[in-house]
Amino acid sequence: MGRSLLFQPLTVRGLDLPNRLIMPPMCQYSAAPVGPELGRPNTWHLVHYGSRAQSGVGTVVVEATGVVPEGRISVACLLLHDDAQIPYFKLLADVIHAGGARAFIQLNHAGRKGSSRRAWEEAEGPATPEIGGWEPVAPSAIPMSEDGLTPRELTDAEVDALADSFATAARRAISAGFDGVQIHGAHGYLIHQFLSPASNARADRWGGDFEGRTRFVHEVVRRTRAAIGEGPLLIRLSATDWVEADSLPGERSWTLADTCRLVPSLVADGVDMVDISTGGNMLADIPAGPGYQVAAASAVRETLRGSGLETPVSAVGLILSATQAEQILVSGDADAVEIGRPLLADPTLPRLWATQLRAEATPLPPQYLRGGVRQG
Numbered sequence: 001m002g003r004s005l006l007f008q009p010l011t012v013r014g015l016d017l018p019n020r021l022i023m024p025p026m027c028q029y030s031a032a033p034v035g036p037e038l039g040r041p042n043t044w045h046l047v048h049y050g051s052r053a054q055s056g057v058g059t060v061v062v063e064a065t066g067v068v069p070e071g072r073i074s075v076a077c078l079l080l081h082d083d084a085q086i087p088y089f090k091l092l093a094d095v096i097h098a099g100g101a102r103a104f105i106q107l108n109h110a111g112r113k114g115s116s117r118r119a120w121e122e123a124e125g126p127a128t129p130e131i132g133g134w135e136p137v138a139p140s141a142i143p144m145s146e147d148g149l150t151p152r153e154l155t156d157a158e159v160d161a162l163a164d165s166f167a168t169a170a171r172r173a174i175s176a177g178f179d180g181v182q183i184h185g186a187h188g189y190l191i192h193q194f195l196s197p198a199s200n201a202r203a204d205r206w207g208g209d210f211e212g213r214t215r216f217v218h219e220v221v222r223r224t225r226a227a228i229g230e231g232p233l234l235i236r237l238s239a240t241d242w243v244e245a246d247s248l249p250g251e252r253s254w255t256l257a258d259t260c261r262l263v264p265s266l267v268a269d270g271v272d273m274v275d276i277s278t279g280g281n282m283l284a285d286i287p288a289g290p291g292y293q294v295a296a297a298s299a300v301r302e303t304l305r306g307s308g309l310e311t312p313v314s315a316v317g318l319i320l321s322a323t324q325a326e327q328i329l330v331s332g333d334a335d336a337v338e339i340g341r342p343l344l345a346d347p348t349l350p351r352l353w354a355t356q357l358r359a360e361a362t363p364l365p366p367q368y369l370r371g372g373v374r375q376g
Contacts, residue, residue, distance in 0.1 A: 004358070005329040007359035007361060010058070012180070012272050013231075015179055017058040017336075018058035018100070020335065020337065021057045021058055021325070021338075022057060022058065022060075023052050023055075023057045023338070024061055024275070024316055025106040026340050027077060027119070029076040029118040029119050029120075031077060033075035033127075034132045039066065039080075039085065045078070046092065049099075054100060054101075054365060055099075055343065055347045055348055056354060057350050060102070060103060062103070063077070064106050064107075066079045066110070067162070068081050069134070070109075070114060071108060072110060072115075074117060075115070075127045080107070080173060083175075085172065089105070089178070090176040093177035094177060100362045100363070104232075105182070107166055107181055107224075108184035108190075110189045110190060111138045111190030111193045112193060113144065114137075115127050115133045135152055137158070138152070138193055139206065139207060140199065140200055141153045142198075144282070145283055156204055156205070160219070162190070163216065163219040166220045166223065166224050167220075167223035170227050171228060174228050174229075179232065180234060180272075181224065181234070182233075182234035183220055183234070185238075186278075187279070187281070188279075188280035191220065195262075196282075197252045198254070199281055200213050210258070214262055218266070221270055234273045234274070234275060235266060235275070236274075237259055238277050238278050238281065239256045239277070239293070239299070240253075240255050240278050240296065241255070241279065242286045243282055254281065256299055259276075259296070260300055260303040267311050273312045274311060276293060276296050276300050276314070276334075277293060289318065290324065291315075294333050298333035300313055314334055314335065315334035316337070316339075316340065326357055
C-alpha cells in the first residue's frame with residue numbers, strides 16, 4: 001500500500017488520531033426542544049454518528065452543543081449544561097469509539113444567532129417561546145442584519161459566567177468519555193461576535209481594542225484547559241469576516257491578520273489544534289469554491305511555525321476528492337483535513353478515498369468484512 005499522508009496517524013497532545021481525516025461538527029437539529037429530554041442525544045444521533053465513525057475517518061467531532069440552554073443555535077440543538085446530561089452523551093461517545101474513531105465534541109454559545117428554528121422549517125423568523133425559543137444575547141445589542149433580531153447586551157458578570165459555562169461543559173464531556181473537546185469560535189457565534197469589531201461595540205474589559213475583544217476567548221480557553229486536564233483541546237476559528245476594512249465606515253471587521261495575531265497566544269493558553277474556517281458573522285460575498293478556505297489555514301500554520309510552534313492546523317471547506325485532500329497535506333497547507341457535506345451524502349466515502357490513494361483505512365468491523373472493499 002502507498003504512504004498517503006491522509007491516512008497516516010496524527011498525535012494531538014499525546015492522543016493518536018488514526019488518520020488525518022476528520023468529520024467536522026454539522027448540526028442535526030434533532031434533539032428535543034422542550035421537556036425532560038431537552039438537548040439530549042437520541043436514536044437519530046446514535047445512528048448518525050455511529051455510521052460515520054465506521055466510515056474510515058480518524059476523528060468525529062460532534063455537532064455544536066450548547067453550554068447553556070440559551071447558547072444553542074436552534075431549539076433542537078444538543079445541550080450539555082447539566083450533569084444529568086452526561087449518561088446520554090456517554091452513549092454517543094461510546095458509539096463513536098465502537099466505530100473505530102476518536103470522539104470529540106464542539107462546545108458552543110450561539111449568541112445573537114441563537115433561538116432559531118430547525119434549519120429546514122419553512123416558517124420565518126426566530127423560534128417563539130411556544131416552541132422553546134428565548135431572547136438571544138450578545139456582546140452588544142447589534143443585530144446581524146437590518147431585519148435581524150436585536151439581541152440583549154450581556155452584562156460583565158454574565159460574560160464572565162459564560163466562560164465558566166464552557167469549562168464546566170467541557171468537564172462533563174470528558175466525564176462522558178469524549179477524547180477531547182473543540183471550542184467553537186467561528187461562524188458568527190458568541191466567541192466570534194466578541195472578536196469582531198463589527199459585532200462588539202463594548203467599552204468595558206470585553207471590548208474596545210484587540211486585547212479587550214480577544215479577552216473572552218482567552219478566558220474560555222484557559223478555564224477549559226484547566227477543567228479537562230490533559231485532554232486535547234481544539235478550537236475552530238473563522239479566519240476572516242470576508243469584509244474588507246475600508247467597506248465599513250468607522251469600524252473594522254475580523255481579518256486573517258487578526259487571526260494570525262491571535263492563534264499563537266491561544267496555543268500558549270492551552271490549545272492543541274486549530275481548525276480554520278471563515279465567515280458567518282456578517283452578510284458578505286464569500287468566494288466559495290473547492291478548497292476556498294485552505295489558504296487561510298496555510299497562513300495560520302505558517303504563522304505558528306514561524307513562532308516555533310508545531311501545533312496542528314486543519315483545513316475545511318469544499319474539500320471534495322481524495323487527491324485534493326492529499327495535496328493539501330503534501331503541500332504543507334494543513335496537517336489534517338475535514339470533510340463535512342460529502343459525509344452526509346455518503347458515509348462510506350473515506351474508505352473509497354483510501355482505496356483511490358492506495359492507503360490503508362481503519363479496519364472494517366468484522367461484521368462487514370465479507371462485503372469487500374468499495375472500488376467506486
